Amino acid sequence: xxxxxxxxxxxxxxxxxxxxxxxxxxxxxxxxxxxxxxxxxxxxxxxxxxxxxxxxxxxxxxxxxxxxxxxxxxxxxxxxxxxxxxxxxxxxxxxxxxxxxxxxxxxxxxxxxxxxxxxxxxxxxxxxxxxxxxxxxxxxxxxxxxxxxxxxxxxxxxxxxxxxxxxxxxxxxxxxxxxxxxxxxxxxxxxxxxxxxxxxxxxxxxxxxxxxxxxxxxxxxxxxxxxxxxxxxxxxxxxxxxxxxxxxxxxxxxxxxxxxxxxxxxxxxxxxxxxxxxxxxxxxxxxxxxxxxxxxxxxxxxxxxxxxxxxxxxxxxxxxxxxxxxxxxxxxxxxxxxxxxxxxxxxxxxxxxxxxxxxxxxxxxxxxxxxxxxxxxxx
Ligand code: CAA
Numbered sequence: 001x002x003x004x005x006x007x008x009x010x011x012x013x014x015x016x017x018x019x020x021x022x023x024x025x026x027x028x029x030x031x032x033x034x035x036x037x038x039x040x041x042x043x044x045x046x047x048x049x050x051x052x053x054x055x056x057x058x059x060x061x062x063x064x065x066x067x068x069x070x071x072x073x074x075x076x077x078x079x080x081x082x083x084x085x086x087x088x089x090x091x092x093x094x095x096x097x098x099x100x101x102x103x104x105x106x107x108x109x110x111x112x113x114x115x116x117x118x119x120x121x122x123x124x125x126x127x128x129x130x131x132x133x134x135x136x137x138x139x140x141x142x143x144x145x146x147x148x149x150x151x152x153x154x155x156x157x158x159x160x161x162x163x164x165x166x167x168x169x170x171x172x173x174x175x176x177x178x179x180x181x182x183x184x185x186x187x188x189x190x191x192x193x194x195x196x197x198x199x200x201x202x203x204x205x206x207x208x209x210x211x212x213x214x215x216x217x218x219x220x221x222x223x224x225x226x227x228x229x230x231x232x233x234x235x236x237x238x239x240x241x242x243x244x245x246x247x248x249x250x251x252x253x254x255x256x257x258x259x260x261x262x263x264x265x266x267x268x269x270x271x272x273x274x275x276x277x278x279x280x281x282x283x284x285x286x287x288x289x290x291x292x293x294x295x296x297x298x299x300x301x302x303x304x305x306x307x308x309x310x311x312x313x314x315x316x317x318x319x320x321x322x323x324x325x326x327x328x329x330x331x332x333x334x335x336x337x338x339x340x341x342x343x344x345x346x347x348x349x350x351x352x353x354x355x356x357x358x359x360x361x362x363x364x365x366x367x368x369x370x371x372x373x374x375x376x377x378x379x
Contacts, residue, residue, distance in 0.1 A: 003297075016075040018049060025079035031206035032082070032351055037162055038206070041083065045076075046117020048089060054307075055099055059107050059114030062160055065307035066241070070248035070299055075251025078259070081355035082207035084252055088245035089158040090114065094167050095120025097183065097238045109324040110165050110185055122163035123242075124154035124186075124212055125235050132368050135232060137176050138215060141170035146221050148172070148184065150214035151292075153196065156362070160210025161195045164188050167238075168214075168230045181231035185223040192217030203354035228294040241306060241311040243363050247319035249301040250327035250359040254292045257334035257352040258326075261285060264347070281337055288330045295323035308374045320359075321369035327356035 005013070023044055031038060045051055052067040055061025069091060077084030097113040098121075113119040130136035139152025150170050157166070166186045173180030186193055196211030226234050262285060265276035275281045298319040305312035331353035335342035342349045360366050 005067075008064070009067055009071060012064070013071050015048065016050065016072045016223070017078075019044070020075050020079045020083075024083050028080035028083075028206075029345065029348065029351060031080070033345075034207075035200065035205045036209075037082075037086070037208050041161070042086065042120065042201070043117060045083075045087065047055060048231065050337060051090060051117035052115025053091065055095065055111060055115045057344060059099065060107045060112040066244070066261040066303040067300060068309055070244060070303040073245055073248040074252040074255070074296075074299075076353075077249040078256040079356075080206070081249055081253050082204045083208050083284045084249040085158055085204055085246075085358075086120075088152040088242070088249055089123060090163075092164060092245040093123035093158070093238055094243035096162070096241050097123075097167050097225060097234050098185070100237070101183070101234055102185075102229075103327050105222070106185060106225065114165060116119060119164040120159055120162055121165045121167070122157050122159035122212075123238065124157050124168040126156050127152065127156060134235060135181070136378070137169060137171060137181070139168070140174070141172050141182060141219070143172075144218075147218045148182075148221065148224070150184065150186070150217040150219055151194070153211055153213045155211045156199070157210050157212050158207060158362070160212055161198060161208050165192075166212060168212075168373070169227065170214075171237050172228060172231075178232035179229045182228050183225040183231040183234045184219050185225050186214075186217065186219055190217055192221060198370055201358075203351070203356070203358055205354075229350035236311075239363055240316050243320035243369070244299060244302045244306070244312070246359055246363045247295065247302070247316070249324035249355065250320070250323035251292060251296050251299055253352050253356050253359070254295065254323070254327040255289070257331040257349050257356075258285070258288050258292060260347065260349050260352075261288070261334040261337040264341075275337070284333050284337060288333055291326040292330060295319070295326040299323055314373055317364070317369040317372040317376075320363065321366055321373070324356075324369075327359050329352075331356040 049062040051141040052061035058065045073084045114121045141148040141150045192215045193212045196213045199209040302315035302319045334349040
């Protein structure tokens with residue numbers, strides 16, 4: 001058993017950290033304020049190979065593993081959680097199901113340009129009436145000659161509007177709940193597809209979140225992903241890995257907040273000495289660092305299991321649960337360390353605190369993670 005990253009993983013961490021510091025951090029606050037996605041930044045990530053980390057080179061990837069991928073999401077989120085989730089949704093939620101269930105033709109047509117960063121991917125599961133109960137979706141797909149015709153809408157779509165390719169789940173057999181769901185690959189230019197309302201959010205504000213609408217949207221039959229009726233399982237299996245991407249985002253947010261809190265606590269003097277030398281603050285910093293380390297180990301373990309082809313669903317739910325709560329606690333404490341200054345936009349910790357909240361909500365709320373974990377340990 002090794003608790004040390006390989007040279008390859010350390011090199012990737014350094015590359016992404018340098019990139020994040022130089023290219024991502026300088027505009028993070030401004031993009032947050034303006035709710036602005038930066039396509040140039042995405043292209044620069046693509047130039048580094050970050051948009052296809054775990055996929056084989058024949059599909060445009062760099063042939064690395066899931067551990068490298070979570071390290072990249074962590075390092076990006078350490079300075080900008082929006083950039084972290086753009087990559088996470090693109091890779092885990094859109095790339096993964098294509099990689100696992102796509103035909104050779106689908107991988108060449110969709111996964112490859114995504115891995116090369118020429119196209120962006122997104123995932124559409126949630127609907128106005130079905131969030132935690134994902135099986136309660138209404139969007140339906142009816143067979144019509146060589147096509148399926150989709151009607152309905154999906155909400156809270158990360159990368160909505162900027163994505164070219166959407167992995168969408170729809171009911172093909174209303175008489176059979178979960179086994180009547182099928183996955184489809186929808187291109188943004190398909191007739192009947194449109195992007196609806198863009199959300200204005202508390203956090204991750206430079207990652208666009210939109211509604212997507214299907215009005216007699218015609219999807220060629222060859223764009224069915226996996227088999228008819230396999231959609232619910234594909235959706236769930238996709239989330240198993242996606243949740244670990246969010247855990248990595250949460251670890252990055254928490255680490256970014258701790259970095260800022262330590263720097264400030266060493267510099268800020270009260271009662272004649274730095275606040276870092278006062279126990280009320282130093283014990284806080286110790287607890288923050290300890291929880292982050294535990295969250296990181298859970299996240300890396302889940303990524304390692306996936307890379308080794310071992311079961312990782314339970315571990316992913318655990319990493320997302322623990323890291324999400326850690327991010328919320330750590331960022332809240334970081335604001336506390338900064339005191340009144342932390343409550344202003346002069347420092348990044350209020351942004352980290354706003355960004356942390358979503359990690360307790362998306363890709364399954366913390367309550368859903370507990371449901372998944374408890375079912376797995378008691379079955
Ligand atoms: N892998 C493989 N199969 C799975 C599975 C998994 N992880 N989870 C469930 N299944 C299978 C079950 O084995 C079962 O199959 P059979 O019918 O053959 O027995 C079938 O799917 C139905 O499973 P359940 O009975 O467990 O289904 P359920 O209705 O009780 O729901 C749930 C389970 C875990 C609560 C699920 O609805 C869920 O995960 N909800 C949360 C949804 C979610 O995470 N949404 C996030 C949206 S995406 C997002 O947030 C992205 C973003 O913005 C970045």
